[in-house]
Amino acid sequence: xxxxxNVLILACLLMLGTIGLVRSTTVAxxxxxxxxxxxxxxxxxxxxxxYTYQAGTTMAQATYSDALGTMLNANxxxxxSSGRANVFVTSLAYKFVLTTANGVTVWTIDNVTSSALALxxxxxxxxxxxxxxxxxxxxxxxxxxxxxxxxxxxxLTLGGSLAGTFSGSPTFSxxxxxxxxxSVSSLTLSGQLTSTVTTGTAPFVVSSxxxxxxxxxxxxxxxxxxxxxxxxxxxPSTAVFTTSSCTTSCTIDGVTISGTPSAGQVLTASxxxxxxxxxxxAVPVQAFYSATLSGTVNVSxxxxxxxxxxxxxxxxxxxxxxxxxxxGFQMTNSSQGTATSWISDGAVExxxxxxxxxxxxxxxNGLQTMDISPVxxxxxxxxxxxxxxxxxxxxxxQVGHNFGSAxxxxxxxxxxxx
Numbered sequence: 001x002x003x004x005x006n007v008l009i010l011a012c013l014l015m016l017g018t019i020g021l022v023r024s025t026t027v028a029x030x031x032x033x034x035x036x037x038x039x040x041x042x043x044x045x046x047x048x049x050x051y052t053y054q055a056g057t058t059m060a061q062a063t064y065s066d067a068l069g070t071m072l073n074a075n076x077x078x079x080x081s082s083g084r085a086n087v088f089v090t091s092l093a094y095k096f097v098l099t100t101a102n103g104v105t106v107w108t109i110d111n112v113t114s115s116a117l118a119l120x121x122x123x124x125x126x127x128x129x130x131x132x133x134x135x136x137x138x139x140x141x142x143x144x145x146x147x148x149x150x151x152x153x154x155x156l157t158l159g160g161s162l163a164g165t166f167s168g169s170p171t172f173s174x175x176x177x178x179x180x181x182x183s184v185s186s187l188t189l190s191g192q193l194t195s196t197v198t199t200g201t202a203p204f205v206v207s208s209x210x211x212x213x214x215x216x217x218x219x220x221x222x223x224x225x226x227x228x229x230x231x232x233x234x235x236p237s238t239a240v241f242t243t244s245s246c247t248t249s250c251t252i253d254g255v256t257i258s259g260t261p262s263a264g265q266v267l268t269a270s271x272x273x274x275x276x277x278x279x280x281x282a283v284p285v286q287a288f289y290s291a292t293l294s295g296t297v298n299v300s301x302x303x304x305x306x307x308x309x310x311x312x313x314x315x316x317x318x319x320x321x322x323x324x325x326x327x328g329f330q331m332t333n334s335s336q337g338t339a340t341s342w343i344s345d346g347a348v349e350x351x352x353x354x355x356x357x358x359x360x361x362x363x364x365n366g367l368q369t370m371d372i373s374p375v376x377x378x379x380x381x382x383x384x385x386x387x388x389x390x391x392x393x394x395x396x397x398q399v400g401h402n403f404g405s406a407x408x409x410x411x412x413x414x415x416x417x418x
Contacts, residue, residue, distance in 0.1 A: 034086060037050070037098055039106055044082050048098055049098070055093035055110055057095065061092065064089075091114065094113070155171050290410070292308075292410075299390070300391070301392060309385065309410075315379065318379070318416060320377060322375075322414075322416075323412055324415050325385065325411070327341070328409055329341075329408030338355070339391040341353050341390075345373065345375075345384070346383070
């Protein structure tokens, strides 16, 4: 029976051991919260004095009587009758000197750092994942090579070298160095953003084409709103305006037009100038075409007859354009009546003129007129302008160039549509 009982006890111990192995965890000895010191005779150092200094010096350094570090100890700390005292230290290095109540030195020890605070008081390399669940303050210059995760604010008061991914709410109050660059999904700055990139490299690159509201830029391409660049001085060199207004003056081809033009002022075909201004300043005509009559054309009664034609190709840029038409001719007739002339672009007729034939065989009867096309033409458009004459005279009317001093002509000037 005794043998059976021993076997059962052994089995129970084995089961308890197995359970202990399953539930094992990392443990450590209880820290010495209340320390006790002894004199040279090995007796409790009752009433002894513990002086605390900065390591390597005789400059006093504080200790505390509570774990929160709110209650300062006297310096020196006076031990009780058992040679005990509550002494909590910071992460700084200390020198301790223990003397008797009469000032006789018992022992001295220097460069002491609490083992409980050694992790943050020395240089450490953390190869695992570190997580801070409360406020953390780094008073030195930390180096984070793989980032960090913090449940509370992180204060880097002396800057540091940072790399990796940062989550939580880190506060960089120092001057952190992001040697590998900085990539964030959203960035809000309460202070000024300063770039030290040298000339030749853009201080920042914007991929989005969305307009930035309230962007205050002092200068753009060397110009400002107060002093904008000259229109046409850069590519493209041609400026086209739907409406253009000069408050004081306009300069065209080096000639300044001042004052306010009156209604109906237009370009003339011969001078390509703006009529009505005293100086007669030149205005550029984009293209000019001219046709003259080399012989004579017989115009029968009530029969529209083509006198001159001019094919035109509009400029490849700068349109929509208009055609400014002017024409003139000499004629002779065999009887009294009336005659009409006009211009057609194949779709629209304009620049019409009527005149009366008051006598038979009248030589040197002349006509001149000018008008601007009521329609506009696109870039590179091909248009043919035709001068047509129709007479009511029963007999032949001749239109030609040899009846007077001036030839019969058709002029076409291409001008901007404004």
